[in-house]
Amino acid sequence: MKFPILTTILLAPITAMILIMLVKETQTKLIKTLALVGSGISFVLSAYLVCTFDFQHPSFQWTEQFFTVPGWGIQFLLAVDGLSIPLLLLTSIIMVSGVLVTQRLTFRVKEYFALLLFLVSGAYGVLLSMDMFFFFLFYEVAVIPMFLLVNVWGSGNKVYAANKLTLYLLAGSALVLFGFFILYFKSGLYSFDLKALLDGNIHFDAGTQKWLFILFLIGFGTLAATWPFHSWSPDGYASAPTAASMLHAAVLKTLGAYGILRVAIPLFPEGAKYWQPLMLALGTINILYAAFCVIAQKDLKYIVGYSCVSHMGVVMLGIGTLTQTGFNGAMFQMFSHGIMVALLFACVGYVYDTKHTRNIEELGGLFKEMPRLSIFFILAGLTALGLPGLSGFVAEFLVIYSTYTVSPIYGTLALAGLVLSAIYILRVVKRAFWGVPAGVVSVGKGHGHDQGPILAGEDLNWSMSIPNYLLFSFLLVLGIYPKLFTDFVMQTTALLLKGF
Amino acid sequence: MNLNLLHISVFANFLAFVVIVFLPKTWVKRSVTVAVSFAGIGALASTILLFRQFSAPAPIEWVIPWLKWNSAQVNVGYYLDTLALVMLTSVCVISFLIQLYSVWYMNEDPAKKRFFGTITFFTWAMISFVVSVNLFASYLFWELIGLASYLLIGFWHEKASARAAAIKAFVMTRFGDLGFMAAVILLIIQVHNTDISFLITQAGSQLGQTQLLIIVGLIFLGVMGKSAQFPLYTWLPDAMEGPTPVSALIHSATMVAAGVFLLVRLFPLIELSSAGMHYICFIGGLSSLLTAILALLERDMKRILAYSTCSQLGFMVMAVGAGTWSGGMFHLLTHAFFKSMLFLLSGYFIFASHHSNDIFDMAKVPLKDKSKLMLALLWIGALALAGLFPLSGFMSKENIFGYLLEHHHYGIYSVALTISFLTAYYTSRMAFVVSRDGHHQMEHHTISKGLNIALRVPVTVLGLVTVAGVWVFFPWLKEFFQLHLELNREFWLNFGITTTVVLTGIGIAYLYFGRKTFSEKGWVGFVPGLDFLIAKKFYLDIFWNAVMQKGVYGLAKAGFWSEAHIVNAAVNNVGYACVRGGKAVTKLQAGEVQRYIVIAVLVIVAVVLYLTFRG
Amino acid sequence: MWFYAIETILTVAAIFFFASSLRRDLNVEALEKFASVCGAVVLASAVLSFGFRGIFFAGTYEMDAFSQFVKLILALGYFIALLISRNIHDIEGKYRPEYFLFLTTATLGMTVLVSAKDLITLYTGLELSSYSLYLLIPMRKHDNASIEAAIKYLIIGIASTGVMIYGFSLLFGLTQTTYLNEIAAKLPGLIHLHVFWVAFFLSVVAFLFKLSLFPLHAWAPDVYEGGNAQTVGFISTVSKVAGLAVFIRFVMMAGHDNRVLEGVWISLAIASMTLGNLSALIQGDMKRLLAYSSIAQAGYLLVGVLCLNDKGLSAAMFYAAVYVVMNFAAFFVVTQISEGGKNVSISQFRGLSSRSPLLALVLMLALFSLAGVPPLAGFTGKWFLFTAAVSSGFKVVAMIAIINSVISLYYYLVIIKEAYTSPDQGAYIQPLVLSPVSRLFCFAVILVLAVAGFFPGILMPLAAKSVSMFFG
Amino acid sequence: MPLSIGDLIFVCFVGITFAGAIMAVSLKNIFHNALSLALTLLGTAGIFVFLHCEFLGLMQILIYAGAISIAIIFAVMLSPPLSLKPKKRSVTKVLVSLSVSTLTFVTLAYIFIRTPWPISANADAGDFSATHIGEILISRYAFAFELISIVLLVAILGALVIAHEEPGDRRLDPEISLEDERWAS
């Protein structure tokens, strides 16, 4: 029997979580090491998967199957394909950097890392599970820990934010849940086996496809922060602790889009065609609306949060084109946006912990105070505004290109989004990073417990910037040589369109 | 060998950039050395390449695939024909000279390392843009140029005006860039190939007239942004907030040159759309005229030069639009040299007048405190800009005039003459005022010897090129640019007209500014309403501000509002509704047990009735 | 004789408790220990007799797969109830034997209830359990609320039992028998009669009362608030499961292809879920909140039952089994937190995780499980329920149930938030020390909830097997 | 239809039952209610006799009319101020109750009348004797019969425990009086 590598990826964080729960609260070093080891194992293994993945082969690989529930069509089935494998890597990167970013945490360390590991195991589970039961199980596992992470370690209006985020996402997932049951029933398989469903050439009649597709679109779209179901996201991220925001914005939102690509598109081609105008419109509105919202914001975390929403619009638009290039672009954007937004949150989190304010009007001159941090923020910001040479550009280009092939009007509107993103990113850079350092630092009342006290104005040191380097290197490498990425998803995205 | 030279010229600056990035923070001096020496190597390599490759029959092509999707593929690499070669060399050389000059200019700036890092990056981006094999790849570097210029204009970010100018430059050019991007996308969709060689040879035949017009229009939108054409030129004068070498670089061989170069590069494609050509010509002429007028009353030396850049760029664009790519390109080249020289000189004069940009402040400085060499070069540059024989500016302008006359574009010709007159007037106004002998006693700045070289060498070299460059290379240039400089009757007619116009301009400037007493506004004050329009800058800044404030920020506020009052309110209200529902439902649970039973009995009776009377 | 293992042991235990209630010099601690052992023995006997089948007392009493499975759940609940009934502060020590006695007789009544194949036996079992429970509520000392709760419980109880017995009388008239089997055999001639369905519905009213389903839910909040936590935990789990079991028996007696009452069940299920969840949103008292939540949970159970197929029923049984554990776990936390046996308001949970991380974890898992959050047992149970509902064609019901579980999440989240929020600055944090048995119980709960959630393949076949007898 | 003597007697019993029932629920004095209940039970016993269940009628009188009523009266006596001062009835409550019970009655009556009851031809032929009852009771329903003893045990013990007067209970603590809002903690 071959080594169950997928299961190990999934179990590593869970094991680490259990071990951490058994460790004494005071042994923070050990806890942090355990967390790092747990996430590191998954990282190494997913990197190994990426290296050995046969990307010429479009369908599932590394299938692992363990136990089943007789009579209910439930089985523990893990597999990866070109859709999940880049996101798997993304998750592990973000997790490792998230753990590294949080090295200074002193407040309730044990629970923090346990929850973080739990969350990430949910994310792995969603990507790996090819059974709807476990898919959904992990989907919610990924959503729930955020509630406590925001409530305990968060800042600002955290109670509201945590409730909104959790309830909103679970409401969205309720639609998905319902959809899964309908699939179970309507497919005639009476099984939750997603793989069988995808491979099975099951054709649903047009009416079913239409309403099921919109069900999944809204359900998964809520997690992907599709307008108008996005409002949980800025509030949630503004209040969440750094690593949680990173993981959530980078990985979980992506899972929403992943769900659409994984389930809705291949199963309901006619539904997808029917709702294509809606998807295009939603994607475009997402981009523009959220971009306008960012321009009016003053809170750094809100800015990043809304820009995240805006970028997810690109993903939605890419999916909405229903072309292979669009899917490639959407996948590329998921990956690139994930890394980028994680980097942004890492920087913003550091700024907040140092200056105890996130109001860009109170900040200023950060570039002078902490040049290294500022450079990372600016680079991530440049990715966000789609600067060539960084990965964001490639993604946005692919999506906009494919949008033009479908509808030049939406393409043009999406292009306009790029101007807006330039405006808002540069505005932040101008207000918060450039200029002279603000003299008086007002200490906010409800500052978070994310990290221990840091001397005002201290720049990132070498060890603290390791995660930033790690994240940025991916932005750069993929920006310079995007073929690395597109080769992976190419075959699988082609397969998604086989029903069209 | 030639390919290697090309590699060197392209990557010398990039290497410098990388090295500077990884140098420790404290190694400031060494980063300057690295930048200048690498740029020098690049300049040298490109010059050698120029001589070796200029008459080569085939362009250098070197390609690596970059991104592939089902219907198209994008490559990066080199496509170096003579056009690119000439541009490459001038970029390399001018950039090198400006970096050398920066050694003096930026001597006391603590952030030198950042400056040199960015400027080498800037140069690299421009060079890569010039030699790019593929229009898509061109776009990549086109954006990087925008980024670098943004970083350089905002280099002194402590100044609020510099921050604002940087953003303005980036956003406005980006607005244009998106047109470029859309054009690239449309080209990929329509012809599945964006290789330059393909575009300038075959693409045109595969496109309909409308498609062509759209694509040309979109590309020109990019050009309008980058090359500061009406109505997007307003960023350029503001960009003077950057350090002077940056202005020199932006206004000569990089950034703004990119737009015109793109037009020339794609000329065979653009040419096919006559409507597009008319449009380009019109916009070029309009921008040229407007910005020339704006320069008439300007007191800030750098801004005068900036307006003149806009004006000259408009002139080039107009020429290209009129049908002579060579006219535009040649003028771009000559203009690059003397304009960069003028900017470098302005740096010196600003320094000499204790960091005042105002030419009338410079006039107050006694003549003995101004370097004679610099004054001489200032006049050379000014007259070249005015287009006076025998300077390089004359040659390139004459070429355009000659073409216009030859092709009977009399309307354009007269516009060009007007511009020429205005240019002559305001440049010589600037030169007259700056070279006045003032009486303000100021302490004399001394420039240390090493730095003196860094100051003098670049300007002198540029001055020499301005005076003699075109004559030295005349045969080559004539062959390549197919200059309209045959010594025939038309030439002399043209020569007469233009020289008269230029001299008139200079003469009027002398009347107002060359003599002992002078008026600030000159003759402009006599034209009713003109000074008002100039003061309002033709309402263009106001317009763009309104777009920003009312449009973008207005929409932003609307978004903010709807976020709070629609999207969030909707969600919150769902929550409130649930709670209200809870309160309503618990009213049933009033504590009286008999009421509970009544409810239960009623429901049971209802069920019983249902069961009794169902179907 | 050991065929009647559970019943016999329960009776013996009852006699013992009765005897000990007569003693004057009572060692309460020893009694509590004995009670725990007794619970364990009952549980063990339930496990051992799981496979037993047989018909006794002239067909009035039958041990079949279903009854044995339900008895296993009942025994489990009984065991937990006795286990957590240590150091009860709100019932005087001298009444402890009676307390245990009534718990035991209530359980005995319920085992009779689920095994009875005859209406008279069933009625007797029902009353035995009901009276024991009526008497348990007012035992809470010095608390007028408990008496009020008791009388409300009693009044609604006797009213619903009266309706039930009236229904029984009509059933008797129609079928001329008291045997469930014979009633089922006579059904084909009766189902066209409207009066049969009326009689049938009136007969199940008392089970709706036990299940605290709408419209007979109203006692639950008041009783839960008034009673002591252990008792109420017992009522909300064991009693509910027994009610569910006999309800299932009745419904299945009417036939699984019979859909006359479908609309009624759907309405009741929806009303229970919605009412329970909406009301729970605005509660401040933990037990009252759990009462409303348990009303909603009954609605979910009904969703499984109304499918009337093996999927739905086995899902309902699965859910009932895990419901016992998770709901009891929640009440267990309440017993641990309450000061001197007083009621616990939600704000009293604040800082629980600093006082006792284990308890906070148990609370969180229990509540999340109740809310149906993965990977816990409650989620898996709901998954089965909704799968069954959708595949039986009840899409709208499933959708409403899903929406309801989202709404319900809110109030669970509020409690969890309180438990995990750090206590206010300067507030004195009294550490909560759990006894070894409690710790063990906590670990067991965590294990069960996680395992049953993630590996439903262990429990589900048992549940499926238990209901398969209804489908030949 | 002419009324026979039997009918008359039957109607008498029904009348007694009704009267007792109505008085039992409508009179304001508990004591009167209890007496009326006894009356009802007597009437019911008479009806039982018409149903050939003389044994049950006897049981009814013995157990119910005797034991239950006495237990109730006992309770009434035990609690001195138990008899509430006659308060005015709440009209709403009466109306609601009346309409609910009337509705129920109409429904039930409709059902009973409409239903074709499967009445056997030789209805009165069976063995109504107490002996037979005894036989069945200890054979078929032996288990339930045993169980009922536990029920009674529980009830008695419970009644003892609950109603047992604590030494301190008499002294009513004003803090936990009915008017206090806080006791629900």
Place this chain on the structure above:
Amino acid sequence: MIYNQLTPYLLVSAVLFCAGLYGIIERRSLIGILIAAELILNAANINFLAFGRFMDVDKAIGQIYAIFVIGLAAAEVAVGLSIVIMIHRKFKSINVEKLVKLKG
């Protein structure tokens, strides 16, 4: 022969049932409510015996039903009364309308 027909008995039982119901939901006194509950049980008893007489069934069963009901009713009253006595002791009142502290 009214008394030889089933329906009169059923109607009598229905009347008793509804009287009991009325008592339960209208009476203020807890003891009144207990009394009313007895009426309901009696209504059921009449039904049992009536069906026992008129249907083709072992005549003992209806009676045994009734015996059980009577027996359990006795227990019920015992339990109920004990609680009522306790209430009276605590509240000095057995008015059910005053027991409204638990609500919401």
